[in-house]
Amino acid sequence: MQLEDVYRYIDANQQRFVDDLIRLVKQPSVSARGEGINDCAKIVEEMMQNVGFSTLIIPEGQGNPVVYGEIKSKSSERTLLFYNHYDVQPPEPLEEWMYDPYSGEIRDGKIYGRGVSDNKGNIVSRLKAIQAFLETTGDAPVNLKLVAEGEEEIGSPHLAPVVQKHKKLFSADAAIWEFGGTDRKGRPMIYLGLKGVLSVELRVKAATRDVHSANAPLVPNPAWRLVWALNSMKNEKDEILIRGFHDNVEPPSAEEMEYVQKIPFEEEEEKQDLGLSEFLHNITGLEALKALLYRPTCTINGFLTGYTDKGSKTVLPKKAMAKLDFRLVPRQVTEDILKKLKEHLKNHGFDDIEVITHGSTEPVKTPIDDSFVQTVIETAERVYAKRPVVYPTSAGSGPMHLFRNWLGYPVVSVGCAHAESHGHAPNENLTVEGFVKGTKFIAAILHDFSVS
């Protein structure tokens, strides 16, 4: 049987695959500060070419290059696209790493390194699954497209125009997204959606310079203005007070809630990981999980004004700013929320507050009953010999809507990580076992999609 041969090839070449992954991990690619980006893009392109991809580097305007590749199938008309990213989070704090974050050190069956789990392990697992197919059968089971962008960790600010401009390149019948893995019990996790994000900055100015706080009875204080404006936007119950904010919120369907109820929400581990004795407003269990997945939020990411060093300074600041993100759920639309935010500020007398947008991605979801979703669920169960955990949506965000909403095909997210992979944190790692299994999972998806 064809797929068994592919699995055998993967097992036989495991060490070479791991070596390739380590090579990629050793190449820093921190988009937040433009570190090693072009070199990493080149390695990814070369790896794709080695597998058999025809490649193309798409310059993202002023952004980091998008690496794109295609392989035509001789036997299928269908096309599967893989979305990945080669950029990584900054490795800091360095002192908390057991090994150099760019060493690719292997210990006790775990490969350590910044980006090994998010997202370089997944890039290599996709490439190796495809390579295994090509080497074993001489053909790609379906037409394949792989896109690896270099700005996911900073919010993919330049990807939308690239997709807009190259709709044909990015067209497909279905897509595999960049993240996923197994939970603490080894069950594969499948994600079908993301929240949207609208990132804004509020700025207030008053006097033309910082003045002595003795002038407080006469001089407007931008810090107080910002406090009052923020307070008008969300109350102590965490209820967002912007008129119309919740208008288009679509609650989870009954079918979605069935799946949500089956998600093993490891509450105590979550609390421990977040350093909390209890969640916000003491929510627990299914209520907490439902909030995590389906509640739109408004978060202060940062606030800066005046003197913030040691001790005190009797200053009345000339300006203040706050950074916020709104996490949105289907069918909220970032542009609409931005408009409502501006209206809110105006209606509450905060005309003096300037709103700057730092980026946005739309909420997105692929229905559970989509046939591609069902294929991936069945494949997962067979490969892992465990019932997968299906997340009808997730708390995270990303540019998935460009593919799902603009190009119209189903998008499902799976990957090689495990419960202790520490993505975005020190000691990020991937198990060799999880990486190999994840590679086989992709191979099986390729096969099952080709025959479904």
Next chain:
Amino acid sequence: MQLEDVYRYIDANQQRFVDDLIRLVKQPSVSARGEGINDCAKIVEEMMQNVGFSTLIIPEGQGNPVVYGEIKSKSSERTLLFYNHYDVQPPEPLEEWMYDPYSGEIRDGKIYGRGVSDNKGNIVSRLKAIQAFLETTGDAPVNLKLVAEGEEEIGSPHLAPVVQKHKKLFSADAAIWEFGGTDRKGRPMIYLGLKGVLSVELRVKAATRDVHSANAPLVPNPAWRLVWALNSMKNEKDEILIRGFHDNVEPPSAEEMEYVQKIPFEEEEEKQDLGLSEFLHNITGLEALKALLYRPTCTINGFLTGYTDKGSKTVLPKKAMAKLDFRLVPRQVTEDILKKLKEHLKNHGFDDIEVITHGSTEPVKTPIDDSFVQTVIETAERVYAKRPVVYPTSAGSGPMHLFRNWLGYPVVSVGCAHAESHGHAPNENLTVEGFVKGTKFIAAILHDFSVS
């Protein structure tokens, strides 16, 4: 006539006096960063000794040295104390200075330099007035004490225990405070009080580390906590909502208001200086001046949380802090206000907010009908040949209460500055004329106090 001789001496020695002032200005003494403090204290002590003071350096615990000196009068039992400070504000922004801030450059009759107006010109004017008396008459008209501390510009954090410990040294019948000058029309300004200040920092913590803002439905946000807490303390009308905050506020007396009405409040110049088209809540005229002098305030001096650099970061911060100052009026008491603030936070459910105190000085006032005040007013009118502008109190703050409230004598503030002296700002300056006149004014006060 004795005083005429003293004036003549001052005129004859004007150049030497200015040279001494420039010497003092050339010595940096930035208390905010401990720059040149000890060297400056030594120069002040040497200048005092040269005049004839017996001096003493009082170490302020961990603080900067207090320079103290005495001269006994052969002819009078009465004692006049001068409070001054030899420390200065940081000179930054340097690029806005026309001359090096430590050059003591003289142009068009103005001496430029950091501290020349606040407070080194006044230190030298006091010393030179005393010198002129001693050299001309061979005696001090009254017993003299001069104290120059080195931490006024950072809130005099270590002066209280020094005064407490050395009450006898600091005892006197009256005191001249460190600041003052003439207004745009050349009228001498006399200040009889200060607001108090309570400087606090509010700190909130939640999760043990910064977390991804995707967790917002579950994780408390210290930035929001702080926004809500601050909002509970003061509303958009700038009304302070802390229960009991206004309890002890003593409104200005009818007599005070008579003097306040005579203060030439140069509203348009003030607005221009503060970079405003209108004052807070559009107050104008006497109402604005009364607010400036008599309204207690709560000011956000600084606020810091989370990510505040370029662009956006989807972070939910683990901590947030705000620095505030409360400016208080007689008979508010800093300790009482601190207690009420803590009660307020507790009663509004903000037990999680820690309150740290960074320093405090009490509000203070000497009554207008005090005989020393009347003497200074009459002396000013005679010296400047103009009716002085009497401020029954002022919007500023300082450790005056240690002298007025603890030691019980009248304290009056006068000095050599002019309307464009730019204290605390670039191009700080003093006119040679103002300096000489201010020196004569002090000589006249010495004389008039001795015979009053």
